[in-house]
Amino acid sequence: MVKSYHKKRFWAGILLAQFLLFFIFSKLKFAVSFFENLFEIQKKIHQLLFAWIPFSIGDVIYVLFGIFLVYLIIKLFRKKTRNNALLNILIVLNITYFIYQIFWGMLYFQTPIISKLPKAAITLEKRKALALDYLEKAKATRKLVQEDKDGVFMIKDLKSIEKEILQQQKKLPNFITNKQTDNINSFKPSLFENVMSFTGILGYYNPFTAEAQYNTELPSSYLPFTLAHESSHQLGFAREQEANFIGYLIGTNSTNTELKYSTEYFTLKSLLNSIIYEDEKFVKNILDRYSDEMKRDRLNEKKFISEHQGLLNDFFGFTNNLFLKSNQQEGSVTYSYFIDLLVRYKSINKK
Incomplete structure (x- = not known):
């Protein structure tokens, strides 16, 4: 009994020491750089394996x-096995936390992209101008994609989108990133797609296998950009x-x-979300100016959301918010950070 007590204290102490150690690492530039380089090595190994x-x-x-x-939790409630179960849980927590931090967690402390872009005032007028620009872009691109029998955007070839994403990774601006790219396709349909549809989770990156999971049940307007987003995590962008x-x-x-339309449509929606609390009338006007095709896509998205709302969605939204805050992000508020990056980038790239 005494031996078991000392073991539990030891592993609890190791866990606390890890918290402190990785916190210190997060403040040291050379340490974060080390984990960035380690990520490149483990990612290649994991992709070759999986x-x-x-x-x-x-x-x-x-x-x-x-x-x-x-299994361990059940044993925790049994008097005879409680001590060993608690000890095993502490060991598992230590190992899992350590692997997560060295494979992924420390990447949240990389140099932010925003520091590589010029300062710019993120004014309402700039966001409105961009919203009008992306409205026209999305309307034009929407006419080039295929539809299903209900006139809703339908992806023709998902594999070609995946290949295109891998090719476009190689063309990212050097002043933004010099991360290593490859042609290894590690996009995977999630085994939890039914659950994902009820949680609001579109996709996720697995740092233990370097796989990018996505929900195959998503409307086609969501899916290509979701793949592009998850591929960015595969490159090593944690935020x-x-x-x-x-x-x-x-x-x-x-x-x-298909990828271009999904991206332009996402960008437009993000801009409108950033504007709506400041000028609701403008947003309503933009929505009225959607093409008929875009309006059908929007209704399809709203239908998907309404069919999958519930307690799971609220719970996962809450837990995701806590996770973002625990990694020194601002929870749901960070959705404005994309707009900040977009406006700054557009100030030097007028295309």
Whole structure:
């Protein structure tokens, strides 16, 4: 009993020491740079190991890990096995936290993209001008994509979008990033797509396998940009809104009309979301000026959302907000950060 007590204290102390150690690392530029370089090595190894497998190995690992945790929790409620169960939980937490931090967590402390862009006033007028610009872009590109029998945008070839994303990664501006790119396709349909539809999660990156999971049930207007966003995580951009910005750079310069439309439409919606609390009348006017095709896509998105709203959506929105804050982001407020990056980038690139 005494030996078990000392073991539990030891592992609890190790966990606290890890918290402190990685906090210190997050403040040291050379340490963060070390983890950036380590990410490139482990990503290549993981992609070579897992990319060729047609289903998500990361999801399988999550399932097995979840079953193991439930097993330990059950043992925790039994008097005879309680001490060993608590000890094993502490060991698992230590190992998981350590692997997560060295593979992914420290990337949240990289030099922000915003520091690589010129300062610019993010005025309402600039955002309105961009919204009008992207309205016209989206209307024009929308006419070039295919529709289903209900006149809603339909993806013709998802694999060609994935290949295009990998090609566009190589064309990202050097002053934004010099991260290493490759042609390894590690996009995977999530095994949890039904659950994802009820959580508001469009996709996610698995740092333990370097796979980019996506929800195949998503409306086509969401899906291409979701892939571009998750591919940005694969490049090593941990912050959500920086992944959006890199996804924007990938999609907006693409010759693939499906990816381009999804990106332009996402950008337009993001701009309107940033404007609505300041000028609701302007936003309503823009929505009225959507093309008939875009209006059908918008109704399809609203239908998808309304069919999948519920407690899970609220819960995952709350937990995601906590996660962002724990990584020194501003929770849901960080959605304005993408607009900040966009406006600054457009100030030096007028295309």
